[in-house]
Amino acid sequence: MTGRGAAGRATAGRREGASQSRTGWRDRYNAWLMHHRLSAADSMNRVLDNPVSSAMTWLVIGIALALPTGLNVALDNVSQLSASWDSPAQISLFLQDGISEDRARQLREEVAAREDVAQTLFVSRDEALEEFRALSGFADVLASLEHNPLPHLILVSPVGSSPQSAAVALRAELAGYPDVAQAVLDMEWLQRLNSLMELSRRLVLAVGGLLVVGVVLILGNTIRLAIESRRDEIVIVKLVGGSNAFVRRPFLYTGLWYGVGGGLFAALLVAASLWLLRQPISELATLYQSEFRLRGLGVMGGLNLIILGGLLGLAGSWLAVARHLVEIQPR
Amino acid sequence: MISFDRVSKRFAQGHDALREVSVDIGKDELVFITGHSGAGKTTLLRMIMLMERPSRGQVTIDGQNLAAIGPRGIPRHRRNIGVVFQNHRLLMDRTVFDNVALPLIIAGYDQREVGRRVRAALDKVGLLKRERAMPVTLSGGEQQRVGIARAVVGKPKIILADEPTGNLDPALSAEIMQLFEEFNQVGVTVLIASHDLALISRLRHRIITLREGRLVAGSKA
Numbered sequence: 389m390t391g392r393g394a395a396g397r398a399t400a401g402r403r404e405g406a407s408q409s410r411t412g413w414r415d416r417y418n419a420w421l422m423h424h425r426l427s428a429a430d431s432m433n434r435v436l437d438n439p440v441s442s443a444m445t446w447l448v449i450g451i452a453l454a455l456p457t458g459l460n461v462a463l464d465n466v467s468q469l470s471a472s473w474d475s476p477a478q479i480s481l482f483l484q485d486g487i488s489e490d491r492a493r494q495l496r497e498e499v500a501a502r503e504d505v506a507q508t509l510f511v512s513r514d515e516a517l518e519e520f521r522a523l524s525g526f527a528d529v530l531a532s533l534e535h536n537p538l539p540h541l542i543l544v545s546p547v548g549s550s551p552q553s554a555a556v557a558l559r560a561e562l563a564g565y566p567d568v569a570q571a572v573l574d575m576e577w578l579q580r581l582n583s584l585m586e587l588s589r590r591l592v593l594a595v596g597g598l599l600v601v602g603v604v605l606i607l608g609n610t611i612r613l614a615i616e617s618r619r620d621e622i623v624i625v626k627l628v629g630g631s632n633a634f635v636r637r638p639f640l641y642t643g644l645w646y647g648v649g650g651g652l653f654a655a656l657l658v659a660a661s662l663w664l665l666r667q668p669i670s671e672l673a674t675l676y677q678s679e680f681r682l683r684g685l686g687v688m689g690g691l692n693l694i695i696l697g698g699l700l701g702l703a704g705s706w707l708a709v710a711r712h713l714v715e716i717q718p719r
Numbered sequence: 720m721i722s723f724d725r726v727s728k729r730f731a732q733g734h735d736a737l738r739e740v741s742v743d744i745g746k747d748e749l750v751f752i753t754g755h756s757g758a759g760k761t762t763l764l765r766m767i768m769l770m771e772r773p774s775r776g777q778v779t780i781d782g783q784n785l786a787a788i789g790p791r792g793i794p795r796h797r798r799n800i801g802v803v804f805q806n807h808r809l810l811m812d813r814t815v816f817d818n819v820a821l822p823l824i825i826a827g828y829d830q831r832e833v834g835r836r837v838r839a840a841l842d843k844v845g846l847l848k849r850e851r852a853m854p855v856t857l858s859g860g861e862q863q864r865v866g867i868a869r870a871v872v873g874k875p876k877i878i879l880a881d882e883p884t885g886n887l888d889p890a891l892s893a894e895i896m897q898l899f900e901e902f903n904q905v906g907v908t909v910l911i912a913s914h915d916l917a918l919i920s921r922l923r924h925r926i927i928t929l930r931e932g933r934l935v936a937g938s939k940a
């Protein structure tokens with residue numbers, strides 16, 4: 389107290405002048421800033437004063453946000469995986485039954501001469517049987533067959549970086565050759581996977597949208613209860629000249645803290661589940677000699693989740709505040 | 720300072736709380752409003768605070784017609800008026816200091832100034848030592864004095880008090896009234912609703928009497 393001396397008196401004097409007409413922009417800005425700081429701290433204290441119920445709110449919001457986020461991360465990983473399989477598309481030409489090996493080799497030359505074909509490989513029916521016998525373990529069964537059931541096979545690789553549609557067109561043309569019984573594009577399952585993924589993405593989006601609405605409503609209700617429990621205080625603040633913005637501010641911060649906490653919980657939940665999956669997936673990848681590594685949320689992803697949570701918190705509290713604060717008028 | 724011009728207030732149920740009330744209150748006056756319960760004292764004070772609007776007539780304060788103040792202007796208007804309620808209306812989960820500081824926080828004073836002013840106000844009402852106390856630990860008279868400190872801490876030009884001594888014994892009531900007189904002596908307009916005629920008639924200030932919403936005495940100083 390003794391240290392305040394002259395400096396204290398000087399500021400007091402200046403403040404006195406300012407208080408006569410509290411309209412200066414600087415004063416108003418400072419006041420506004422200070423109340424933001426007070427509200428933010430006060431709301432934070434209130435949230436932390438009830439750790440159990442606050443943690444419950446955070447967890448509910450965290451789960452609601454983690455679900456679509458986690459699914460999205462999973463889809464990202466699958467599409468990363470399928471992208472690495474995209475390039476070596478291959479068309480298998482199974483030839484008609486009665487065709488001689490010479491005719492088959494001739495057909496292979498014809499196909500190889502095409503501009504849109506990069507490479508061809510001929511597998512005669514005898515070679516195919518041999519290979520099948522060696523690999524399948526059905527040697528005894530095969531030996532008992534009277535004749536070779538397998539057709540001649542030509543494996544066709546489309547030129548290097550041709551897009552999927554080109555490979556599809558090539559398959560259709562080759563299927564039209566009279567000597568070809570069946571032309572199979574090995575990529576087909578990949579296409580199916582891709583359209584399945586597209587479908588999943590939309591589903592995740594829809595579910596995510598619903599959960600986001602849910603989060604806003606949950607937060608709105610939490611804030612409504614907070615407003616209700618502080619009704620007397622709101623009335624008194626309005627009686628002594630608190631503006632709507634002033635009354636609103638602490639509740640907006642409460643919503644913000646719940647939302648930010650929820651976003652943080654969501655990021656932790658996603659990170660934890662990925663961490664649990666990391667070990668088995670890397671073992672699986674080693675087994676398949678793949679370079680695949682599980683991709684996580686990343687720092688930016690986590691940050692975005694927290695920001696999203698904060699925005700939803702603000703949205704929810706705006707909803708509650710807009711509906712319930714004006715109703716509370718001094719009586 | 721405060722001027723009522725043929726002000727009437729009819730509530731939704733058709734009940735007339737005020738009828739054609741006209742009165743002028745000067746800047747340096749301390750005025751008592753008296754009358755039986757239900758005479759309209761509270762309604763009159765609530766109009767000054769814009770908690771109620773007249774059905775007919777005009778209220779003017781410091782040259783400003785209150786009809787011109789919209790909902791967004793109400794908070795600023797209330798910041799220029801200090802109010803004391805019969806039931807104190809304190810924040811029960813805040814300290815005495817925080818309660819008194821509230822109007823200053825709303826007005827946006829910096830921390831040091833808030834501390835200085837709150838202590839000055841508490842000193843004035845004799846509660847400087849209780850600044851860290853919670854309101855529930857105080858007696859009725861002390862709680863009322865906290866309410867008074869809160870009303871005066873922002874240095875308003877007008878102080879309104881609705882039955883400020885309603886729950887207090889005569890000695891405490893006299894003390895409270897003396898506080899209001901002290902504020903009035905430094906230039907604050909003070910308006911006190913009270914039906915404690917024995918007390919207020921001893922104090923030699925103008926007394927406005929309401930009966931069933933009509934002003935029956937004291938319209939002129």
Ligand SMILES: Nc1ncnc2c1ncn2[C@@H]1O[C@H](COP(=O)(O)OP(=O)(O)O)[C@@H](O)[C@H]1O
Nearest residue numbers: 730731734736755756757758759760761762763
């Ligand atoms: N909000 C209201 N709605 C209806 N009637 C009211 C309302 N407020 C006050 N009154 C009525 O107006 C009259 C004056 O009330 P009031 O100003 O509180 O009187 P006082 O403060 O002198 O006791 C009373 O009859 C009361 O019932």
Ligand SMILES: [Mg+2]
Nearest residue numbers: 760761762881
């Ligand atoms: Mg009354």
